[in-house]
Amino acid sequence: MPQYWWVNHKQTVRQEIGGGYLWSPKQENNGARSQFYENMRIANPGDVVLSFANTWIRHVGVVEAHCVTAPKPGHFGASGAYWAQDGWWLPIRWTPLSQPVRPRDLADELAPLLPRKHSPFNAIRGTGNQKAYLARVERAVIETILGRAGLALEAVQAGENRSFEQLVEALDDEAERAITQDLTIAETERLEQVKARRGQGRFRANVSVMEKACRITGISNPDLLTASHIKPWRSCTTGTERLDGNNGLMLVPHIDRLFDRGLISFQDDGRILVSPLLAFADVQRLGLTSALEESVGLFTSGQAVYLKYHREFVFLREDRPEARVRFKAP
DNA sequence: GGGCGCGCTGG
DNA sequence: CCAGCGCGCCC
Numbered sequence: 001m002p003q004y005w006w007v008n009h010k011q012t013v014r015q016e017i018g019g020g021y022l023w024s025p026k027q028e029n030n031g032a033r034s035q036f037y038e039n040m041r042i043a044n045p046g047d048v049v050l051s052f053a054n055t056w057i058r059h060v061g062v063v064e065a066h067c068v069t070a071p072k073p074g075h076f077g078a079s080g081a082y083w084a085q086d087g088w089w090l091p092i093r094w095t096p097l098s099q100p101v102r103p104r105d106l107a108d109e110l111a112p113l114l115p116r117k118h119s120p121f122n123a124i125r126g127t128g129n130q131k132a133y134l135a136r137v138e139r140a141v142i143e144t145i146l147g148r149a150g151l152a153l154e155a156v157q158a159g160e161n162r163s164f165e166q167l168v169e170a171l172d173d174e175a176e177r178a179i180t181q182d183l184t185i186a187e188t189e190r191l192e193q194v195k196a197r198r199g200q201g202r203f204r205a206n207v208s209v210m211e212k213a214c215r216i217t218g219i220s221n222p223d224l225l226t227a228s229h230i231k232p233w234r235s236c237t238t239g240t241e242r243l244d245g246n247n248g249l250m251l252v253p254h255i256d257r258l259f260d261r262g263l264i265s266f267q268d269d270g271r272i273l274v275s276p277l278l279a280f281a282d283v284q285r286l287g288l289t290s291a292l293e294e295s296v297g298l299f300t301s302g303q304a305v306y307l308k309y310h311r312e313f314v315f316l317r318e319d320r321p322e323a324r325v326r327f328k329a330p
Numbered sequence: 331g332g333g334c335g336c337g338c339t340g341g
Numbered sequence: 342c343c344a345g346c347g348c349g350c351c352c
Binding site: 028032033035036079117118119125127129131 | 332336337339341
């Protein structure tokens, strides 16, 4: 069953509609959790989203794939200058409404359908709710809005979504262009940084020195392992970060993706943490259950330490204390 | 299209 | 309580 969402995004509506995505920070600037940002991770492919901006709903979208960690889009410009550099990126296939809808005109109909908390819209005042970004709504809200727009929900859902791999490729292509166009970096160095995107070259060599097997599955055959970034390659801001073996794990490829989505991660005591968003069936299918049982004590002094922070994980090494991030209990 | 006040959320 | 943040409104 799909879920239904409503996004308030006046500040970035042009970029997000034009680019076919939603982007949000992972937490508020003071580190506080935001349900509206967490919803970016809860959204599934096939979910339906209403786009609200400047008092109008002008687009409806279908979520194309799960969110991934990604840097703040460069073309946001001055909008959201205070947002963190890294956030959640959720690909959306948008459809414009030939008859845009002003929810204020439907306030009486919407009032009983909207949630009491985390509502994107105040039906009494007839205004969008400040603070709300991606908000969960009932199917009936979508049907009411689309009914007024003269558009069937089925027509919106019909159509091909791009695959997760295609979308992530396109996202990474952007980061790669930035590197290849940066002529302040020597050409050989640019090449190595680009190779690191695929877990190849000097990056792989650096990681393999310290990581001899996949820490989740225990697989040690190098042919089956990908050199994966802990801080994703597309989010790295320096060549050092892109090539640093400290910023890597040898993982089997589908585990690599789970890291990218923040669904599995290491705690600083070495335990593997599985996000509640990952279904238990997935955990079993991946063969993670035994790893979970035996996961305590994977790390010894001097090895990489992983910290849980609002269900997102950053890494640090004891030999790089300047990069230390304070542990915050969930 | 950018700045300011307002009201909801979370700490 | 206060801080943060995105809307409505204003220009």
